[in-house]
Amino acid sequence: MKKIIHRAADRGIQDHGWLKAAHSFSFAQYHDPSKVHFGLLRVLNDDIIAPGMGFGTHGHDNMEIVTIPLKGVLAHKDSLGSEGNISYGEIQVMSAGSGIRHSEFNGSSTEEAGLLQIWVFPKERNIQPRYDQMRYDLEKANNSFLTLVSPKEGENVMWINQDAFFSLGTFDSGKTAYYNIQHPGNGAYVFVIDGQAELEGELLKTRDAMGIYDTGTLEFNFSENSRVLIIEVPMQ
Template identity: 80%
Template sequence: MKKIIHRAADRGIQDHGWLKAAHSFSFANYHDPAKVHFGLLRVLNDDIVAPGMGFGTHGHDNMEIVTIPLKGTLAHKDSLGSVGNIEYGEVQIMSAGKGIQHSEYNGSSSEAVNLLQIWVFPKERNIEPRYDQIHYDLVAANNSFLTVVSPIKSEKTMWINQDAFFSLGTFDADSKASYKIQHPGNGAYVFFIEGQGVLDDTVLANRDAVGVYDTEELEIDFKKNSKVLIIEIPMQ
């Protein structure tokens, strides 16, 4: 197993007043030549958006964009006609394809919204843009990983235009969990949303991450109640 450790304190921190962002990879005004991407994972932004504020209409193309709210409500509108809110317990994906316009705003006038926005390079370029959103239940899958995004079309996961898998899990203190790589040759970016655990002698806590590759399986020993996101991603 080979690994790259990204500590929470080493992320690029941007404070725009209405937006507080922590960038795991180079983004906007933050650039670190050693942290541009992990395989085909290009962006992982941990954003806190003030009440009533947000991102006005803007465009994307040829990128798979996954949004995971951690707290609060995010209001979404796009050029495909998709309008609605996404909240904790839901995941959204946009295949930007040959081009899409969208806006994202905090759907609350009184509470901040905290979200993860993740960009993955696509497998096929210039496809028709697409939007999808699902609800997931981590309570039913406690102490195990639940796949919510997959390249395999099914009713239980959202489809992504890449050989990538997104899995979420909540874990009790003093429990263990393993994750098997689902596509040969993929790596896995393990992001500790909260809690504490040990992966291959590396201690990970709130917002720490480790990218692992050249392995078929990884195991995490949880020291505290934890919530974890695994992004399994092609390395080339």
């Protein structure tokens, strides 16, 4: 087993006024040569967007982009004709493929919006761009890891153009949970959204992360009520 620890305080912190961002990996003005990617995971941004503000229309290509709202409402619009709002309990996937343009704004004029935006390198390049969003059952993520994104289309799961899996769980203090790597050779990037968990001898607190690979099963012991995201990706 090999592991990499990324503490919350060591992320790249950017305050643009309307946007407060914490970058787990090198992004925009933040660059750390030791934090460019974890396997095929390229970006994990933890963003707070001021009321009524957001990212104007801009383009992406050949990247799998997953957005997970943590609070508030996010208003989406793209060049495929998709338009609508997403909020906590939903997840958004864009396969940028050969090219897509989109905007993401805080849909509220009074409340902040919080979100995680994650980029994963694609398995196939220049595919037809696609957009999708889904509401998931929060109860099914209670004291268990619920897979929300996978390489295969299915009921209650979003498809991604990569052998990657995104799983989310909400755990009570005192609980133990296990996660099994779903694709041989993949690594897992574990991000503690809030709470506190012991994982492989390491204590992870709110917004701490650990990348783990060359292993098959992860054991978590929770000492606080916690929310945890696992991003499982190929390591090459």
